Amino acid sequence: MRPNKRDELVSKALNVFYRSGFHATGMDTLVKETGISKTSIYKHFRTKDDLIIAVLRLRDENFRSWLFSRMAALSDAPAGQLLAMFTALGEWFGKPEFAGCMFIKASAEFQNRAHPVYQQSTEHKQMLLEHFTGLAKAAGASDPAGLARQLLTLKEGAIVLAAMSVTPDPAGDARYTARMLLQPYLAGG
Amino acid sequence: MRPNKRDELVSKALNVFYRSGFHATGMDTLVKETGISKTSIYKHFRTKDDLIIAVLRLRDENFRSWLFSRMAALSDAPAGQLLAMFTALGEWFGKPEFAGCMFIKASAEFQNRAHPVYQQSTEHKQMLLEHFTGLAKAAGASDPAGLARQLLTLKEGAIVLAAMSVTPDPAGDARYTARMLLQPYLAGG
């Protein structure tokens, strides 16, 4: 059995970074929290930044596949899926491990636009946008790209308010607005 | 003349933290960028965190007064002011020094809910929410608090997308959605 120490490291590092932040988490902390020796870490990744990039790549895969499959599970129709996104978000916000969007936080800590961490963060949002645009097109929206951008805006806003504990039900509020946008395309409102 | 070194420090430190982040900015960097000696800094603030808190307090005052006065300048009617917020945001996004919302970034770096930086960040959003609620009430909205929450969601989402360079005109997109929400309360569309 080769449990692939590298994947184990990335997956465990993800949790630590997600909970404690990137700059605030030192390599020694990472060693202690993951139980993997520093020697091994640096055998797999040249620098801390490289590890962070691998972490974000994993997060991107995990989050997108979770969100999209959850949306698909909640509705068959494209417009219904878009609305269901906010139901899925509400489920996420309710989980005890919820701590905001990892990519918003990553881009907040690495603001330099030339930095790969920043770039990967915006690419993640870009990919969400494309998926939403596809669904909006399938739903017969008159301006699919525009509708997708508006829904993405609602999603990001809801995540921020949830992470900052500003309002009690950010997903519900966003869903309410989303319903207004989607009403023309929802079958049997 | 007593130019109040403390205020000068806080105002200059604000710019450095805003551009480079909190954890990523060391005290030595702060000394170099502000031109104020470390001895003086620690005569005014016991710890780095205390300085950050003062910075956020200043930012809160500056941003709120800027946004509210800009909204008021753009429209007399309450509903018009709420819509004008997104015009004001667009102006902000266009400024070269724009680098996202300082409070979103602060709460991303200080995730511990007991930490004063986190608390102050949510309080800032809370105060925005109250202002919006007041305007929504004045506009005659049927659910002022709900409308305020939805508009705040749009605002935060737009800021995130602007800071991450995901879409070309986040303020315009958010404004479009906001108009739908506000339409019943806007005089003469």
Next chain:
DNA sequence: CCTCAAGTGTACCGTTCGGTACATATTGGC
């Protein structure tokens, strides 16, 4: 059984971290 890749623990590197000590300017009010 031996090999060899992969992982470990520990000690260490130079640098930077947040923060302090202290002796020296600078400066407005009396």
Next chain:
DNA sequence: GCCAATATGTACCGAACGGTACACTTGAGG
């Protein structure tokens, strides 16, 4: 002109930073 208050530069503290060196252990495959 003198006194405080407030600034400064510099040297320093112990701890933590990202990263490396090296000798050692583990374990599956030929």
